[in-house]
Every structure is written in C-alpha cells, then in structure tokens.
Amino acid sequence: MTKERVVRSGKMYLYLKRYWGLYLLLLLPITYFIVFKYIPMTYIQIAFKKYNIMQSVWEMENAKQGGFEYFIKAFANRDFFYAVRNTLLLNFLDLLCGFPAPIILALLLNELAFKKFKRLTQTVVYMPHFLSWIIISGIALQLFAPTDGLVNNIITAAGGQPVHFLDDPAHWVVMYVILGIWQSVGWNTIIYLAAITGVNPELYEAASIDGANRLTRIWHITLPSIKPTIIVLLIMNLGRILGSEFDRPYALGNNLVTSVDNVIATFVYTNGIRGSQFSLTTAVGLFQSVICVIFLLVSNSLAEKFGEQGVW
Known part of the structure; x- marks a missing residue:
C-alpha cells in the first residue's frame, strides 16, 4: 500500500x-x-409474463410475442388511448393554470405589510391540502350540484339557468383544474415563500433608492432570485406529465363524464384490480413510468442547455 x-x-x-x-x-x-x-x-x-397467482414471479410463463404481448394489447385497447389522452390533457391544464398560481400567491403574500394578516391568509389557503379528495368531492357536490347545489340555487334565484358543473365534460374539466388549484396552491406557496426569504434585503433597499416601484422590484429582483426554485419544480412537474393520481379523478368523476375522467390510474384500477388483468396493467404502469422518466431527463437537459441549474 x-x-x-x-x-x-x-x-x-x-x-x-x-x-x-x-x-x-x-x-x-x-x-x-x-x-x-x-x-x-x-x-x-x-x-x-402470464400472471398466475399460484406461482412466484420467477416461475410464471413468459408472455407471447417475445414478452411484449400485454404491451401490444394495451396499445390496441381504445380505452387505453383515451386514458393517455385524458391524462395528458388534465396534467397539461394543471401545469398551465396551476403551476403559476403558487408563485403569484407567494409574491402577493410577500408584499403584504401586516404580518398577522399574512400569517392568517397563508394558514387559510394551505389548509385544503390536508383534506382528502373524498371530502373535497363531497363539498363540490354540495356547492355545484345542478338541482340543489348552493351555486346553482343562487344562479336560478337570479333568473339564470342551472349550470352542470360536474355533469358536463367541458365544465367538469374546468372544475377539475380549479379544485386542484384550490387544494394545492397554499402548500406549494410555502416553497416559494421560503425561497423569497433567502433574497438579500439590501437588493430591495438599493432598488428603492434608485426609484424602483414594487412591480419593478418583483420583476427584476424577486423573480430572478427564485428562478432556480421555479426551474427545479417545473422540471419535476414535467416529469409527472403522464403520471396520474387516482383519488382526484375517481372521486370527482361520474358516469356522465367518463369521456374525460378516465385517466391511466383509473384505467389500471378498472382493468387491474376489478378486472384481474394484472399483467396488462403492470405493462401500462411500466410504460407510464418510462415516459415520465424520459420527460424528466429531457426537461432537465433543456434547462441545463439554456444555462439553468437542473435537478442534478
């Protein structure tokens, strides 16, 4: 040695x-x-492999067509393509509308002069994060039901016609996005507020001396300072663009909006848990995971290519 x-x-x-x-x-x-x-x-x-509950995974017989039998079946399944389409659509709308929301809220809260009101507001807006989607769907039914919902009662009392917020596919997508923002915006705001607290106060003082107003300070100091945090969270969200949570679409969905509420997670539940097609749904889940990893790697590479710090 x-x-x-x-x-x-x-x-x-x-x-x-x-x-x-x-x-x-x-x-x-x-x-x-x-x-x-x-x-x-x-x-x-x-x-x-051909799933057999009586055998271990090592003993199961290999699937046909070189082991890709269930991948081929999934791609030939019309419901699977609808699930992929709905998953991409809902996640894209969530990203488009939901991603900027906590950034804007964090900027607004940071500009509040009264600290007690700021703490109260922050507490109120992040409390929905602790509610399950079953509870949220129950609240939504009480508020937006077409016949006896509070919102439609107000609309009809004002001389309007009831709106099918949760029964019409187009309206359901809008409510899906709005309820998602309401549930998560406060919790995500905490991340950006933590990033904002790391900004050097002397930068704001120097900008004020130079005559910068609040909007100018936000645009030229706050946003550039928290840009690394925004980029990292954006990359992580892009990595989940084909991922789908189960409880949210399942709790809010109903038989009248199956054309838009059927996502990959509910497809796996319907065909795997209830239909006992475990090999098929495992193939679907593996495909979903691979695509999410590809999106994550591509978005991280693009961020680094444009001079930003990626996830790693």
Whole structure:
C-alpha cells in the first residue's frame, strides 16, 4: 500500500469516526427504500409474463410475442388511448393554470405589510391540502350540484339557468383544474415563500433608492432570485406529465363524464384490480413510468442547455 493510500485511508477513518452518527441515521431511510421501493421492482416482470397467482414471479410463463404481448394489447385497447389522452390533457391544464398560481400567491403574500394578516391568509389557503379528495368531492357536490347545489340555487334565484358543473365534460374539466388549484396552491406557496426569504434585503433597499416601484422590484429582483426554485419544480412537474393520481379523478368523476375522467390510474384500477388483468396493467404502469422518466431527463437537459441549474 502506497503512502498516499495510507493517508487517504486515515482521513476516511477519521471522517467516519467523527460523523458515524449521521451515517447511522441514514440506515432507516435506506432500509425503507430497499424494502418498499427496490425489492418490489422485481415484480415489474409481471408485465412480460402470464400472471398466475399460484406461482412466484420467477416461475410464471413468459408472455407471447417475445414478452411484449400485454404491451401490444394495451396499445390496441381504445380505452387505453383515451386514458393517455385524458391524462395528458388534465396534467397539461394543471401545469398551465396551476403551476403559476403558487408563485403569484407567494409574491402577493410577500408584499403584504401586516404580518398577522399574512400569517392568517397563508394558514387559510394551505389548509385544503390536508383534506382528502373524498371530502373535497363531497363539498363540490354540495356547492355545484345542478338541482340543489348552493351555486346553482343562487344562479336560478337570479333568473339564470342551472349550470352542470360536474355533469358536463367541458365544465367538469374546468372544475377539475380549479379544485386542484384550490387544494394545492397554499402548500406549494410555502416553497416559494421560503425561497423569497433567502433574497438579500439590501437588493430591495438599493432598488428603492434608485426609484424602483414594487412591480419593478418583483420583476427584476424577486423573480430572478427564485428562478432556480421555479426551474427545479417545473422540471419535476414535467416529469409527472403522464403520471396520474387516482383519488382526484375517481372521486370527482361520474358516469356522465367518463369521456374525460378516465385517466391511466383509473384505467389500471378498472382493468387491474376489478378486472384481474394484472399483467396488462403492470405493462401500462411500466410504460407510464418510462415516459415520465424520459420527460424528466429531457426537461432537465433543456434547462441545463439554456444555462439553468437542473435537478442534478
């Protein structure tokens, strides 16, 4: 062993001796990820095999057509293409309307002069994050039901016609996006407010001396300072463009809007859990994950290409 290796080994020993407690704390999250994230990944093989509940995943017979039988079946399924279309549409609208909302709210809250009112407002707007979509769907039904909903009662009392907010596909998409923003905007605002607190106050003082008004300070100081945070969150959101949560469309959906509320998550539930087509839905889930990873890598590369800091 050379002298250089001995010195390096000694430094490594001293480092581990000093910070062994931190590495010990890492054992719990590492164990969690190995047990609950990596070991279950072995069951991805189900997408390429004929599922049999009586056999282990290693004993199952390989699927036909080189193992891609269920991928071919998924792409030949009309409902699957509708699910992909609806997933992309709803996630794109969420990104277009929902992503700027917490940024705008954080900028507005940061400009409030009364700290108590600022704290109260922040608490009120992030409380919906703790409500489940089952509760939110119940509230939405009470407010927007076509016959006895509060909003439609007000509309009819004013001489208008009832609006089918949750029964018409076009109106349902609008309500889906609005309720999503209402539920998540306050929680996401916390991230941007934390980023804004890191801005050097001297920059604002210097800008005020130079005659900059509030809008000018926001545009030229606040937004550029939190741009790295915005870029990282945008990349992460783009990585989930084909991902779909289950509880939100399932809770808000009904038989009258199946043309727009059927997303990949509900397709997997209908065909996998209720239809017992586990190989087919595993193939669909694997396809969805691969596409999300591709979107994540491409968006991260584009951010770095234009001189911005990516996720890694």
